[in-house]
Amino acid sequence: MQPFRVFxxxxxxxxxxxGHEEIQREITQNNSTLSSISIAAPFxxxxxxxxxxxxxxxxxxxxxxxxxxxxxxxxxxxxASVLPRVLQGKSSNFFAYGHSGSGKxxxxxxxxxxxxxxxxxxxxxxxxxxxxxxxxxAENTGDQLGIGIRLYExxxxxxxxxxxxxxxxxxREGPDGQVYIRGKTEMLKDGKVRVRPIVTKAxxxxxxxxxxxxxxxxxxATGTSTVHDQSSRTHAVIELEIMTKELLEARxxxxxxxxxxxxxxxxxxxVYLEEQIRAVVLxxxxxxxxxxxxxxDQGRIDAAEARKADFEARVxxxxxxxxxxxxxxxxxxxxxxxxLVFVDLAGSEYYDAKNGSRPNQTAQEKQEGRQINTDLLxxxxxIRARAQKLARVPFRSSxxxxxxxxxxxxxxxxxxxxxxxxxPSARDSAxxxxxxxxxxxxxxxxxxx
Ligand SMILES: Nc1ncnc2c1ncn2[C@@H]1O[C@H](COP(=O)(O)OP(=O)(O)OP(=O)(O)O)[C@@H](O)[C@H]1O
Numbered sequence: 001m002q003p004f005r006v007f008x009x010x011x012x013x014x015x016x017x018x019g020h021e022e023i024q025r026e027i028t029q030n031n032s033t034l035s036s037i038s039i040a041a042p043f044x045x046x047x048x049x050x051x052x053x054x055x056x057x058x059x060x061x062x063x064x065x066x067x068x069x070x071x072x073x074x075x076x077x078x079x080a081s082v083l084p085r086v087l088q089g090k091s092s093n094f095f096a097y098g099h100s101g102s103g104k105x106x107x108x109x110x111x112x113x114x115x116x117x118x119x120x121x122x123x124x125x126x127x128x129x130x131x132x133x134x135x136x137x138a139e140n141t142g143d144q145l146g147i148g149i150r151l152y153e154x155x156x157x158x159x160x161x162x163x164x165x166x167x168x169x170x171x172r173e174g175p176d177g178q179v180y181i182r183g184k185t186e187m188l189k190d191g192k193v194r195v196r197p198i199v200t201k202a203x204x205x206x207x208x209x210x211x212x213x214x215x216x217x218x219x220x221a222t223g224t225s226t227v228h229d230q231s232s233r234t235h236a237v238i239e240l241e242i243m244t245k246e247l248l249e250a251r252x253x254x255x256x257x258x259x260x261x262x263x264x265x266x267x268x269x270x271v272y273l274e275e276q277i278r279a280v281v282l283x284x285x286x287x288x289x290x291x292x293x294x295x296x297d298q299g300r301i302d303a304a305e306a307r308k309a310d311f312e313a314r315v316x317x318x319x320x321x322x323x324x325x326x327x328x329x330x331x332x333x334x335x336x337x338x339x340l341v342f343v344d345l346a347g348s349e350y351y352d353a354k355n356g357s358r359p360n361q362t363a364q365e366k367q368e369g370r371q372i373n374t375d376l377l378x379x380x381x382x383i384r385a386r387a388q389k390l391a392r393v394p395f396r397s398s399x400x401x402x403x404x405x406x407x408x409x410x411x412x413x414x415x416x417x418x419x420x421x422x423x424p425s426a427r428d429s430a431x432x433x434x435x436x437x438x439x440x441x442x443x444x445x446x447x448x449x
Pocket of ligand 1: 014099100103107315346347420
């Protein structure tokens with residue numbers, strides 16, 4: 001079986017492309033279950049050099065969807081088979097990769113929320129999971145299972161929380177090696193401090209979840225100025241996790257305890273530094289020497305450290321409570337913690353290592369373009385390293401792979417997939433070919449041992 005499944009999806013010509021010449025394409029089913037795509041660009045296309053006028057991918061595609069295939073067909077082929085595993089508490093990741101306007105959002109979320117056959121992969125999955133959870137909930141009177149949704153867009157080192165007013169959060173690796181996405185430290189009205197992570201909204205039925213998602217996506221649009229182009233300049237991440245109210249509360253309690261620890265930890269550091277500074281003076285040669293008139297108040301340092309240790313213990317106790325609660329609920333419901341992660345990647349037009357940045361870009365756009373290239377290259381390398389079972393997987397290479405690390409580590413690659421969204425318009429030949437080249441490299445990664 002292919003270590004990481006790659007699919008390609010041709011979208012139909014849009015209204016303003018009607019009359020455009022289409023890319024000539026051919027699919028070859030190889031001896032394995034994998035297919036390859038050959039494309040021959042029309043000769044009047046001036047977007048390709050002669051060298052690039054025809055090209056064949058390696059056998060790397062698990063499936064290829066044609067323009068008449070709707071979202072339901074894609075869902076059935078790509079995601080439906082992993083849902084039973086998610087209902088066993090496992091995780092899977094799905095990526096949409098393609099240039100701006102090629103159909104990533106159409107595939108991941110969909111634009112028609114009313115017709116089930118048009119729901120994107122994320123909403124269709126949520127609908128199926130909610131149906132299953134409703135059946136389980138009806139049979140038991142104790143735990144009520146639902147889906148926690150997180151929705152954020154990633155740009156450089158920041159994540160913008162679309163379920164929390166587009167609040168900016170930062171991607172950081174903690175001393176424990178885990179990656180955290182946290183907002184700025186906020187001072188609340190009651191004087192308490194809070195360090196917000198990305199918000200998880202608990203939903204108990206499909207309609208609520210769909211509404212939350214739509215509300216968040218509107219923020220994505222209004223949080224930017226030139227909507228279409230901007231949406232391609234961020235990676236949108238949607239996480240769906242099966243959970244209960246108690247579990248969510250236990251996780252909120254951890255955040256609360258961690259927030260309480262922040263000022264206490266800072267005070268302990270300040271006290272230590274203050275004491276060390278008072279304990280030295282500058283001599284006539286400008287060197288720091290011990291201050292004969294001051295003795296470090298070790299008692300003050302110890303008291304601050306003891307208080308910090310106390311608050312650290314409170315965090316650990318909240319974490320232990322969450323962990324034991326998780327274990328006890330999952331003994332009753334194996335689906336707890338089952339997770340699906342969908343990533344609508346930034347436009348692949350930025351991934352053009354050979355030709356560099358696009359014309360007419362501002363300095364900021366160029367810098368963002370470079371970051372997106374780094375992210376997309378890093379993602380390919382992570383998938384390749386995992387498929388080849390290398391000892392070192394380069395998760396730290398970019399903020400995107402840092403954020404996705406926990407999801408990759410929790411999931412099996414054979415249950416994850418990338419969908420390459422491609423336009424059949426000859427005008428987009430170069431972009432389409434770049435997308436196919438990238439996907440082909442991802443798809444054959446496991447064979448290059
Ligand atoms: N397979 C498809 N069938 C029908 N229409 C499609 C398909 N794919 C995309 N479209 C339409 O094409 C347009 C652009 O698609 P979409 O917004 O999904 O592109 P995108 O890749 O997400 O763009 P961006 O990266 O700029 O956000 C939309 O109007 C969408 O409805």
